[in-house]
Amino acid sequence: xxxxxxxxxxxxxxxxxxxxxxxxxxxxxxxxxxxxxxxxxxxxxxxxxxxxxxxxxxxxxxxxxxxxxxxxxxxxxxxxxxxxxxxxxxxxxxxxxxxxxxxxxxxxxxxxxxxxxxxxxxxxxxxxxxxxxxxxxxxxxxxxxxxxxxxxxxxxxxxxxxxxxxxxxxxxxx
Numbered sequence: 703x704x705x706x707x708x709x710x711x712x713x714x715x716x717x718x719x720x721x722x723x724x725x726x727x728x729x730x731x732x733x734x735x736x737x738x739x740x741x742x743x744x745x746x747x748x749x750x751x752x753x754x755x756x757x758x759x760x761x762x763x764x765x766x767x768x769x770x771x772x773x774x775x776x777x778x779x780x781x782x783x784x785x786x787x788x789x790x791x792x793x794x795x796x797x798x799x800x801x802x803x804x805x806x807x808x809x810x811x812x813x814x815x816x817x818x819x820x821x822x823x824x825x826x827x828x829x830x831x832x833x834x835x836x837x838x839x840x841x842x843x844x845x846x847x848x849x850x851x852x853x854x855x856x857x858x859x860x861x862x863x864x865x866x867x868x869x870x871x872x873x874x875x876x
Contacts (some may be wrong), residue, residue: 703845704865705833706820707737710835711744711762711791712751714817715835719752721876723815727760727778727785729771729795738763741791741819750837760785764795771798779814785875787815793822796832815876819868831873838866 718726724794742761762777764770771790771819775798778785796818802858808814810830818825821836837870845864853859 703842703849703866705837705842705868706865707740707868708744708747710819711741711789712747713744713868713870714819714835715745715748716751717870717872718789718815718817719748719754720875721787721815723759723785723787724753724754725757725783725785725859726787726789727762727775727789728789728791729762729764729778729799730791731766731828733763733776738769738791745789766792767797768792768794768801770800771795773798775799775802779808785814787817790816790818793818793820796820796822796834800828810875817870817876819827821871825871827871828875830875833873834871835868836871838868841866850862 715726730742733739746756759781760778762774764774771794775788779802788799803810803814811815816860817833819835821834825832825834849862
């Protein structure tokens with residue numbers, strides 16, 4: 703049971719582009735992880751769909767951890783021509799990026815737009831409320847349990863793959 707990470711990232715970055723952002727920085731996961739690769743592919747797909755070249759300088763690969771969010775948000779914002787928007791590919795990198803935004807006293811969305819992947823607790827009470835890609839966590843668990851029970855009833859049942867769609871929750875950070 704998987705979430706369509708590529709589609710979720712595409713929707714997030716497309717939203718940023720539709721709102722006028724042409725320099726979108728991304729803090730993605732490890733290049734060797736399928737989640738990191740898929741979310742970066744969605745980022746690239748949204749640029750291609752809009753006819754915008756991807757600036758490789760705006761792509762940061764790291765772990766899905768808070769310290770990577772901090773380090774790479776600072777790195778991106780220190781560029782000679784920094785991004786006008788950030789797409790963070792996990793809730794922990796979002797938290798790290800928000801620390802940097804707060805330290806620099808940047809106003810979201812006036813000075814920097816932000817969308818994170820993994821809707822997190824309190825995203826809607828942050829000021830401003832954060833636009834996030836929400837994964838259907840409950841459905842992932844439910845589907846996995848159903849598949850497990852079916853497999854327990856019939857061990858010869860062939861493997862099944864289920865791809866669930868994430869949802870872009872538009873709030874006020876863009």
